[in-house]
Amino acid sequence: MLLTDYLIYSLKVAALMAVFYLFWRLLLERETLHRLNRMVLLGTAVGSFVLPMCVITFHQVEMIPVETGVVTANHWVTEAVAEPTLWERWSGAVGALLLVVTVLMLLHLIYNIWQLHRFIGRCELHTTADGVRIAVSDEPIVPSSWMRTIMLSRSDYDELSPAVLAHERSHIRHHHSVDVLLVELVTALQWFNPVVWMIRQDLRTVHEYEADAAVIGSGTDMRTYFNMLIQKATGRGAYSMANGISNSTLKKRFKRMLKKKSNRWCGAKALYVIPVVALSLAATAKTIVEYRQVPVTKQAQVAKPVAEPVAVPGDKHPIVFIDGKEVKYGQFEQLKNEQIETMTVLKDEESTAAYGEKGKNGVILITLKKAKNNSAATKDGVVTYGSAIPETTVIAYSQAEQYPQSVMEQVNDDDNPVYDVCEVLPEYPGGMEAMMKFVSENIKYPAEAHTKGIQGRVLISYVVEKDGSLSNIHVVRSVDPLLDAEALRVANLMPKWKPGKQGGKPVRVKFVLPVTFKLQA
Numbered sequence: 001m002l003l004t005d006y007l008i009y010s011l012k013v014a015a016l017m018a019v020f021y022l023f024w025r026l027l028l029e030r031e032t033l034h035r036l037n038r039m040v041l042l043g044t045a046v047g048s049f050v051l052p053m054c055v056i057t058f059h060q061v062e063m064i065p066v067e068t069g070v071v072t073a074n075h076w077v078t079e080a081v082a083e084p085t086l087w088e089r090w091s092g093a094v095g096a097l098l099l100v101v102t103v104l105m106l107l108h109l110i111y112n113i114w115q116l117h118r119f120i121g122r123c124e125l126h127t128t129a130d131g132v133r134i135a136v137s138d139e140p141i142v143p144s145s146w147m148r149t150i151m152l153s154r155s156d157y158d159e160l161s162p163a164v165l166a167h168e169r170s171h172i173r174h175h176h177s178v179d180v181l182l183v184e185l186v187t188a189l190q191w192f193n194p195v196v197w198m199i200r201q202d203l204r205t206v207h208e209y210e211a212d213a214a215v216i217g218s219g220t221d222m223r224t225y226f227n228m229l230i231q232k233a234t235g236r237g238a239y240s241m242a243n244g245i246s247n248s249t250l251k252k253r254f255k256r257m258l259k260k261k262s263n264r265w266c267g268a269k270a271l272y273v274i275p276v277v278a279l280s281l282a283a284t285a286k287t288i289v290e291y292r293q294v295p296v297t298k299q300a301q302v303a304k305p306v307a308e309p310v311a312v313p314g315d316k317h318p319i320v321f322i323d324g325k326e327v328k329y330g331q332f333e334q335l336k337n338e339q340i341e342t343m344t345v346l347k348d349e350e351s352t353a354a355y356g357e358k359g360k361n362g363v364i365l366i367t368l369k370k371a372k373n374n375s376a377a378t379k380d381g382v383v384t385y386g387s388a389i390p391e392t393t394v395i396a397y398s399q400a401e402q403y404p405q406s407v408m409e410q411v412n413d414d415d416n417p418v419y420d421v422c423e424v425l426p427e428y429p430g431g432m433e434a435m436m437k438f439v440s441e442n443i444k445y446p447a448e449a450h451t452k453g454i455q456g457r458v459l460i461s462y463v464v465e466k467d468g469s470l471s472n473i474h475v476v477r478s479v480d481p482l483l484d485a486e487a488l489r490v491a492n493l494m495p496k497w498k499p500g501k502q503g504g505k506p507v508r509v510k511f512v513l514p515v516t517f518k519l520q521a
Helices: 002-027 034-053 086-122 154-159 162-173 176-189 194-217 222-232 247-258 264-284 329-334 348-359 432-442 447-452 481-493
Strands: 057-067 078-082 124-127 133-137 144-146 149-153 286-296 319-322 325-327 340-346 363-368 456-464 470-477 500-502 505-519
Touching (some): 034 176, 034 264, 086 133, 086 149, 086 176, 133 154, 144 162, 144 176, 162 176, 162 222, 194 222, 194 247, 222 247, 319 329, 325 329, 470 481, 481 505
Parallel strands (some): 057 286, 078 505
Antiparallel strands (some): 456 470, 456 505, 500 505
């Protein structure tokens, strides 16, 4: 996973670098604003690495109403863990190759620096009054510089041309060696990106433009300087890390020295970086939703007037569930407000997500007031469970995942109630460990969900009937139809349970099964 993330990050850097560089070539490359061009190229090289890591985060708070006293038993958690996809394997392999070559490039960079310092150490060294060192070599090298050292051949040192010294001192004064070191490091990290090699070459050319302008500005005759450059470029270069006179850039440098200086206002073209940076930040911005629970009492869930349940086009009516059982719309119209404890209206995507095409005209979920409550033990208004259940967890649903209590319950009349708890809890054949083993062996990660990277925790509700069979199996917390369907499939495969008992008689008991689908590398 880390190698995949490294590959994606490197590709983002390459894309940003290409965009910045393209605008520079179109807008600024032909201008004689050498220092500005140098700063823009360096900013392109460095900024492309920084921007993908700058993620603007917006925080959004959503309040979730949670009925006080509602607790769901968390009997166990079953995780479906997916194997790495083909993309994850290949991207990991490419990321590993990228990293290996990058390390080799960095080692090569260190070797070049060591070779350069070793070469300087073999030279005859002279220190000038301003602290600049002159390294004299018996080899026929091109005049060049590195940090605060000027490298000359023996013949150039004996001649000691003022133009040559002025040129190399300009490189030292403008700290061009630091630029070279930085861009060489960037090149090692982005070795696969052709744009970084072009930036590397263009930055060195801009260095020469800046040094040439400094020499001409000091009063050196341009024709004499031209001739000197032609003569000195015929020697052998020192090392790639050093700033040296190159024969390949002489023609471009001659044209640039003869070109009329650009107007200072041309520098405003560099403002192109602002919209590029803004677009980059907008592309990586993300919103984090924080869910906060707001306790509500049952009185807060009392239904709206029955006369205004849902807007229904034409003569088509929504489907109606009363205490979990589907009834005709006419029965709903006959209800009185005082008979209703809670009413929830699902519309549009909510209704179709929960009930499919059947719910396209809306869904009305109604819970009637009961004459007798389930036999759940309470303490301080919070439902508690017997010692057979290892732990309890408060479950808060987001607005997109919230399902009313009426969906979770089957028909619960006075003669045939569904218990949350009872004296003797139902038991899976072989106990909870056998239950966990059964689900783990039968659960399969849907291939399509795996490919799309969908994961999450699905909650399945069901009722253990008096004969041990399971009924009213449905989703109470949805993640995705693919994952929901798989969790339902496994729940429907379960064998009969040993039924629960209350007062020595079998009773119906409600359970919740959490199934977690989790992707991992």
